[in-house]
Amino acid sequence: MSYLNLSLTLIFVLIPFFLSKHFKLGLEKDTVIAAVRSIIQLLAVGYILQFVFESESYIFIILMVLLMIGAAVQNARKKGVSIRGITWKLIVTYSFIEILTQSILIGLKIIPPTAQYIIPISGMLIGNSMVLSILFLNRFTSEVENRRDETELILTLGGTTKQSIHHSLMAAIRASTIPTIESQKTIGLVQLPGMMSGQIIAGADPVQAVMFQLLIIFLLLTTAVITSIMLGFLSYPSLFNERMQLIKSNKIKR
Amino acid sequence: MFTYAEEVNCLSEKDSIAIKLNNINYGTKNVEILKGITGNIYKGKITTLVGPSGSGKSTLFSLLNGMRSPQTGTIIINGKNINEFDPLQLRREVGIVLQKAVMINGDVFKNLSLPLSLQGKTLAKDKAIEYLKLIGLNESFLHRQAADLSGGQQQRISIARSLINEPPILLLDEITSSLDQASQHEIEQLISNVNKEFATTIIWITHNLQQAVTIGHDTWVMVDGKLVESGSSNLLENPKSDEVKQFLKGGDK
Ligand SMILES: Nc1ncnc2c1ncn2[C@@H]1O[C@H](COP(=O)(O)OP(=O)(O)OP(=O)(O)O)[C@@H](O)[C@H]1O
Ligand SMILES: [Mg+2]
Numbered sequence: 001m002s003y004l005n006l007s008l009t010l011i012f013v014l015i016p017f018f019l020s021k022h023f024k025l026g027l028e029k030d031t032v033i034a035a036v037r038s039i040i041q042l043l044a045v046g047y048i049l050q051f052v053f054e055s056e057s058y059i060f061i062i063l064m065v066l067l068m069i070g071a072a073v074q075n076a077r078k079k080g081v082s083i084r085g086i087t088w089k090l091i092v093t094y095s096f097i098e099i100l101t102q103s104i105l106i107g108l109k110i111i112p113p114t115a116q117y118i119i120p121i122s123g124m125l126i127g128n129s130m131v132l133s134i135l136f137l138n139r140f141t142s143e144v145e146n147r148r149d150e151t152e153l154i155l156t157l158g159g160t161t162k163q164s165i166h167h168s169l170m171a172a173i174r175a176s177t178i179p180t181i182e183s184q185k186t187i188g189l190v191q192l193p194g195m196m197s198g199q200i201i202a203g204a205d206p207v208q209a210v211m212f213q214l215l216i217i218f219l220l221l222t223t224a225v226i227t228s229i230m231l232g233f234l235s236y237p238s239l240f241n242e243r244m245q246l247i248k249s250n251k252i253k254r
Numbered sequence: 255m256f257t258y259a260e261e262v263n264c265l266s267e268k269d270s271i272a273i274k275l276n277n278i279n280y281g282t283k284n285v286e287i288l289k290g291i292t293g294n295i296y297k298g299k300i301t302t303l304v305g306p307s308g309s310g311k312s313t314l315f316s317l318l319n320g321m322r323s324p325q326t327g328t329i330i331i332n333g334k335n336i337n338e339f340d341p342l343q344l345r346r347e348v349g350i351v352l353q354k355a356v357m358i359n360g361d362v363f364k365n366l367s368l369p370l371s372l373q374g375k376t377l378a379k380d381k382a383i384e385y386l387k388l389i390g391l392n393e394s395f396l397h398r399q400a401a402d403l404s405g406g407q408q409q410r411i412s413i414a415r416s417l418i419n420e421p422p423i424l425l426l427d428e429i430t431s432s433l434d435q436a437s438q439h440e441i442e443q444l445i446s447n448v449n450k451e452f453a454t455t456i457i458w459i460t461h462n463l464q465q466a467v468t469i470g471h472d473t474w475v476m477v478d479g480k481l482v483e484s485g486s487s488n489l490l491e492n493p494k495s496d497e498v499k500q501f502l503k504g505g506d507k
Contacts, residue, residue: 149356156319158346158419159372167359244341245322248282
């Protein structure tokens with residue numbers, strides 16, 4: 001695609017812009033900001049990727065991955081700020097997922113150890129993990145709130161903090177991973193996944209594209225489950241103090 | 255046979271105190287809830303705790319059971335500072351029946367077993383039936399869903415559940431509030447028996463002053479976060495302080 005073609009695509013920004021103006025939806029400003037941001041951010045990423053691919057240096061790959069983890073942590077921690085040490089808990093979770101998946105992928109030679117593979121896959125996984133952690137933290141907050149009576153009952157009967165929070169934890173883990181699992185059941189029937197579509201448009205063999213998509217799907221399943229389980233077990237202790245009492249003021253904030 | 259010294263020791267006041275409170279203050283960020291509570295709860299006695307709604311009775315229980323800690327003051331339980339207890343051990347020794355009878359998902363048996371299953375133990379079925387009988391329910395309740403039971407039935411089950419740990423100290427928070435007269439009387443009998451048979455120290459929050467006089471050996475009256483009077487339960491029949499007089503006259507308000 002040439003830059004001329006790219007500029008023609010701005011038509012698709014102008015349509016919502018004028019519709020919004022006509023119907024007084026008040027979305028004009030946001031449309032423009034969104035368009036400008038995506039142009040700048042994506043082009044920047046494109047050039048950075050080009051540079052990293054050409055340099056063929058692992059330092060840059062690692063740097064890119066660290067950057068992604070940093071951005072994801074930054075984004076997700078806003079949802080769980082009042083959990084003690086949420087920042088490092090997120091860092092540990094995302095890093096663990098990255099290391100686990102990449103060592104399996106590269107170790108078993110499923111993908112070649114090049115930037116072209118490592119970076120986009122890491123991006124998808126870390127991004128997914130970020131969305132899931134936000135989903136999980138939200139859900140965990142409301143489960144703990146809803147099951148406060150049960151939690152207190154178990155504590156008064158001499159149960160441990162983990163026992164008292166067990167049902168909330170499991171419900172939140174289940175609830176936050178179900179969307180990932182469900183969406184994968186209908187994948188390909190309703191809409192083609194974005195990555196696969198992109199590959200096919202760029203001229204890749206559809207079967208190759210499907211195989212890669214499958215790889216991603218399975219990876220996303222793993223990330224979803226690991227993210228919520230790890231984050232769950234890392235974050236529940238901060239709901240209690242050292243006397244095994246529920247800390248009321250220190251709720252997980254939405 | 256006791257030696258003379260041992261015998262005297264048994265009788266000494268220190269040994270007969272189950273819970274010793276010294277200047278307890280507790281509050282949240284915005285409100286002071288308990289204000290300088292000092293007093294003793296005696297071993298093997300039933301002490302009733304009365305006072306207007308919102309005076310801090312349930313809050314005091316949560317401190318005794320280790321669910322919260324006071325900002326200042328000391329709590330001594332059977333001669334040991336509450337902070338020296340392992341929290342799990344403390345909660346098994348100071349049992350509590352909460353004001354709200356919370357049932358966990360599942361049948362009555364699962365609910366009764368909870369105190370043991372939390373410790374990785376199982377409750378024998380015979381024992382469960384025995385406890386059911388104790389609270390006036392028959393065997394057929396064992397496998398009914400706890401959530402489907404009436405408020406009064408749930409209240410009974412929550413009483414039985416707290417007895418399973420066989421706690422030497424038992425805190426009862428308005429456990430007969432959703433029971434009719436006859437069942438109320440049954441539960442009073444049951445608690446009385448537990449108290450006699452196991453020498454369990456009992457503190458019983460009640461709004462029923464009649465009940466407080468008939469079942470309690472001792473009484474504490476709390477008003478607005480303070481312990482305003484304590485002593486033998488006939489103090490309710492001729493109170494000294496104006497606060498208590500007013501409380502008794504106004505009933506619950
Ligand atoms: N977690 C809390 N946060 C803020 N205030 C609280 C909290 N728990 C209790 N309170 C306040 O503390 C006071 C005492 O409450 P508590 O439940 O101990 O009263 P009570 O004597 O048991 O009343 P009742 O007879 O109605 O059960 C009340 O004013 C209540 O609003
Ligand atoms: Mg109360």
